[in-house]
Amino acid sequence: MKIVESKIEKAIFARFFENEDLLETIALAAKHSNVDSGFFFLIGTLKKAVLGYYKEGKYIPIEKTGPLEIVSCMGNISVKEKAELVVHGHIVVSDVDGNAFGGHVLPGCLVDATAELVLIAAESESLTRELDPQRNLYLWAL
Amino acid sequence: MKIVESKIEKAIFARFFENEDLLETIALAAKHSNVDSGFFFLIGTLKKAVLGYYKEGKYIPIEKTGPLEIVSCMGNISVKEKAELVVHGHIVVSDVDGNAFGGHVLPGCLVDATAELVLIAAESESLTRELDPQRNLYLWAL
Amino acid sequence: MKIVESKIEKAIFARFFENEDLLETIALAAKHSNVDSGFFFLIGTLKKAVLGYYKEGKYIPIEKTGPLEIVSCMGNISVKEKAELVVHGHIVVSDVDGNAFGGHVLPGCLVDATAELVLIAAESESLTRELDPQRNLYLWAL
Numbered sequence: 001m002k003i004v005e006s007k008i009e010k011a012i013f014a015r016f017f018e019n020e021d022l023l024e025t026i027a028l029a030a031k032h033s034n035v036d037s038g039f040f041f042l043i044g045t046l047k048k049a050v051l052g053y054y055k056e057g058k059y060i061p062i063e064k065t066g067p068l069e070i071v072s073c074m075g076n077i078s079v080k081e082k083a084e085l086v087v088h089g090h091i092v093v094s095d096v097d098g099n100a101f102g103g104h105v106l107p108g109c110l111v112d113a114t115a116e117l118v119l120i121a122a123e124s125e126s127l128t129r130e131l132d133p134q135r136n137l138y139l140w141a142l
Numbered sequence: 143m144k145i146v147e148s149k150i151e152k153a154i155f156a157r158f159f160e161n162e163d164l165l166e167t168i169a170l171a172a173k174h175s176n177v178d179s180g181f182f183f184l185i186g187t188l189k190k191a192v193l194g195y196y197k198e199g200k201y202i203p204i205e206k207t208g209p210l211e212i213v214s215c216m217g218n219i220s221v222k223e224k225a226e227l228v229v230h231g232h233i234v235v236s237d238v239d240g241n242a243f244g245g246h247v248l249p250g251c252l253v254d255a256t257a258e259l260v261l262i263a264a265e266s267e268s269l270t271r272e273l274d275p276q277r278n279l280y281l282w283a284l
Numbered sequence: 285m286k287i288v289e290s291k292i293e294k295a296i297f298a299r300f301f302e303n304e305d306l307l308e309t310i311a312l313a314a315k316h317s318n319v320d321s322g323f324f325f326l327i328g329t330l331k332k333a334v335l336g337y338y339k340e341g342k343y344i345p346i347e348k349t350g351p352l353e354i355v356s357c358m359g360n361i362s363v364k365e366k367a368e369l370v371v372h373g374h375i376v377v378s379d380v381d382g383n384a385f386g387g388h389v390l391p392g393c394l395v396d397a398t399a400e401l402v403l404i405a406a407e408s409e410s411l412t413r414e415l416d417p418q419r420n421l422y423l424w425a426l
Contacts, residue, residue, distance in 0.1 A: 001309050003298040003316055008404075011181075011264050013218075014145040015282040025143050032145055039295075039325065039402045041181065041216050043232040045196055051382045053353060054329055054397065062382040069195060071232040071244030072214045072356045072376065074325050076297075076400060088400070090327040090355040092214065092234055092376055092384055094244030098193045098204040100234055100386075102242075102355030102378030113196065113274075114281050116218060116230070118181045120150075122295050132397075139398050140299040153323075153406050155360075156287040157424040167285050174287055183323065183358050185374040187338055211337060213374040213386030214356045234356065234376055236386030240335045240346040242376055244384075255338065255416075256423050258360060258372070260323045262292075 002142040006037065006126035012119040016044065022073075022109035026087045029119055030077045036085065037126035042073040044115030049093045051103025057136035064101055067112050068093040071100065077119070078127035080138050086129055144284040148179065148268035154261040158186065164215075164251035168229045171261055172219045178227065179268035184215040186257030191235045193245025199278035206243055209254050210235040213242065219261070220269035222280050228271055286426040290321065290410035296403040300328065306357075306393035310371045313403055314361045320369065321410035326357040328399025333377045335387025341420035348385055351396050352377040355384065361403070362411035364422050370413055 014029040016022070026040060047066045052059030075089030089105035129138035156171040158164070168182060189208045194201030217231030231247035271280035298313040300306070310324060331350045336343030359373030373389035413422035 001298050001300050001304060001312055001316075003296060003313055005317060006295045006297065008150060008292055008295050011148045011150050011262075011268075012145060013148065013264075013269055013282065013284060014143050015284050016143050020143060028143055029145055032143075033147060041183075041325075043217060043230070051378070053378070053380050053382070055351065055380070060380070064382065067197065069232060069245055071234050072216060074216075074356060074358075075327060076402065088327070090353060092242070092244060092355050092378075094193070094195070094234075096195050096197070096202070098195070098206065098243040098245050100242035100244040100376070100384035101382040102376060102384040103353055103382050113277050113279060116282055118218065120295075122297075126295075127297055135397050137397060140297065140400055142297060142299050150292060153290045153292050153404075153410075154287060155290065155406075155411055155424065155426060156285050157426050158285050162285060170285055171287055174285075175289060183325075185359060185372070209339065211374060211387055213376050214358060216358075234384070234386060236335070236337070236376075238337050238339070238344070240337070240348065240385040240387050242384035242386040255419050255421060258424060260360065 004142040006122040009121040014117040016111045016115035020111045023087055023105050023107050027085055029117055035077055035121040036079050036124055038121045039076040040119040042115055042117045044070045045112040046070055047110040047112045050106040050108035052106040053103055059104055061106055078129050080129040146284040148264040151263040156259040158253045158257035162253045165229055165247050165249050169227055171259055177219055177263040178221045178266055180263045181218040182261040184257055184259045186212045187254040188212055189252040189254045192248040192250035194248040195245055201246055203248055204245055220271050222271040288426040290406040293405040298401040300395045300399035304395045307371055307389050307391050311369055319361055319405040320363045320408055322405040323360040324403040326399055326401045328354045329396035330354055331394040331396045334390040334392035336390040337387055343388055345390055362413050364413040
């Protein structure tokens with residue numbers, strides 16, 4: 001385990017609209033509020049989910065056709081080289097029978113009626129990432 | 143996307159008792175601590191879950207008989223017209239085989255042994271809702 | 285319902301390494317940062333999950349073989365008698381098909397590539413637990 005302490009600066013609330021891409025719009029909210037280190041939570045509905053399952057250096061996409069409830073979505077905001085923003089989110093969706101499916105949030109998750117984001121900003125530059133070449137993942141460099 | 147910034151005021155912890163209704167008791171905790179804008183997390187156990195799936199302007203109820211673990215519950219507190227408090231929560235429960243089910247928290251989710259609420263208060267009046275007549279949903283008016 | 289108000293003191297971020305035990309390492313992070321009252325969120329991957337289902341005074345273990353995505357993990361930090369730290373966490377994991385499984389976090393959940401912890405510290409001694417002898421559970425004493 002590696003650890004770092006930070007302070008909470010502010011809370012940001014954002015409402016997403018129909019057809020917005022979940023991952024892209026979380027990044028947009030973070031950029032809009034100048035958050036480079038923080039964490040987030042989101043509930044809402046999706047037209048379509050693209051869930052990632054990590055295996056041997058890449059994410060296998062699992063597509064689920066909606067409408068789906070976003071029953072849980074949580075993750076964090078950090079930066080990697082050249083100050084590039086990284087949104088790392090995991091999601092659980094559920095269907096008309098209540099069955100739940102989950103994975104890493106990949107591009108292609110499209111908002112249906114709405115999605116409600118709670119983004120908590122920590123002190124700037126608390127969270128940075130560096131490449132783990134063996135796993136082909138950018139991991140927290142604390 | 144629409145966005146608003148707020149500050150975090152306090153954290154509230156509440157323990158729920160057997161047979162308390164989840165949705166109702168979250169609202170009670172918010173009222174007790176004068177929270178009209180905020181977000182929450184909860185874990186615990188349920189005797190019975192009533193999960194909502196949104197379709198064409200209403201929530202279809204999905205009943206699951208417990209005991210069930212509340213493996214995730216998250217949502218937010220806001221107000222709509224006439225200062226009426228709105229608790230919007232999504233939940234994931236799991237059964238004796240570990241199978242997970244999810245949906246919108248509807249009335250009728252009854253606490254079993256306990257439920258532990260973490261409620262974070264943002265600045266008052268950060269979050270308000272207005273009716274989207276087409277969807278018959280009160281959505282965030284940011 | 286019983287309720288207590290507290291303040292948020294700080295946010296702690298921790299990266300977990302391969303083969304670390306989830307429950308043990310969350311406790312380690314809390315001890316490292318002197319957190320005896322707080323709440324946490326975690327995403328990542330597991331080699332193996334041991335999910336608990338509470339029944340008649342004990343947790344039935346449900347083992348799931350990985351690799352698995354940790355799609356949600358949330359819980360809280362408190363103390364029971366003799367200042368012993370209690371990590372109470374619930375988790376949702378998903379497999380290669382996106383199927384989701386959940387339960388109480390038991391010892392034996394082993395980190396795979398990484399796990400990312402967000403731990404929020406509340407004021408010290410906000411959260412204590414006492415034994416409910418009938419249920420054989422340490423519940424919040426608020």
